[in-house]
Amino acid sequence: MTADTKTRHVVLSGCSGGGKSTLLAELSRRGFATVPEPGRRIVAQEMDGVGAALPWVNMEIFARRAMELARTDRQQVATVEGWVFFDRGLVDAALALEHACGASVATTLDPSERYHDVVFLTPPWPEIYRQNTERRHSYAQAIDEYTRLRAGYLMLGYDIVVLPKTDVAARADFIVARLGCA
Template sequence: MNSITRAVLIGGPGTGKTSVINALKDIGYNVLPEISRQVIKEAQKKGIDQLFLTDPHAFSDRLLEGRISQYGEATNGLYFYDRGIPDVPAYHRFTGDPIPEIYVEKSIRLRYDYCFYFPIWEEIYQQDSERYEDLNQAKKISGIIKKEYESLDYQVIDVPKISIEDRVAFILKYLNP
């Protein structure tokens, strides 16, 4: 019988999640990358600078679809996700936009086994062409995301502000004590 363990890395933008995901991939773990940058780049090719700001629900619908697809990719073993399905409604809580019931339903139904939270780390935060949030917005988003997962009864594990290698070791030690 196949056994799947899903670990999601959450937190605001620019907190080091993707760096840790890439390090986990480099050492042979199954990883599913953040897909929002892909959605943003596709929209930019069509002349839409920031799809999330222009049409938040179109953006989120694409994210939800992609994250559900990623969730289904797991077949056996340990999988790490750079953000998860509950991030979708969390971002709408940040903007104050209505949250479609499907966002909540999928967040409840498709669950991760472990939830690792990356707190805002001012020293590493950087804006770029796909990350429109300034540091203050990133802080607010970070808190909302953490609360979203907690409201879904996840045990949220805080990842310390240490080197990438030490963050990887922290996560792996937690998963395999």
């Protein structure tokens, strides 16, 4: 993966239930390459099987699987030209692992695994937050996660841009304008 390619890998992170997946779908509709959230894919797979890697069963196993999947995702889009948007990714998984078992992000992430310097965070937004069979944590837990993610990305030297609480088209317009990738 070239340095230029990595600089076009953009993470959408932030509060669970904050609209990341909806935003990713809008960016895909506009022709951008996108990568779905590793955690959602793991939860769907685990709910169809044994369920040992579910975050509410064993967060450490879940986070380790999410890291593996995020690394695979990066490899699969390494040759894509243009902007690639990730619904969460390797940093989110590494921060979840650190929270689950204390494994330092400094030891689980390689500096060569950086994404674009600007990370877009969806803020806590109670009006759209919903629990369901795949998102079992409370809104308060989602806010705690958001706080950890924001602090973690800042600690790693990323430029945090908090997305406005507005409709999905306006959010996508905001990102495209901020990156200059119209």
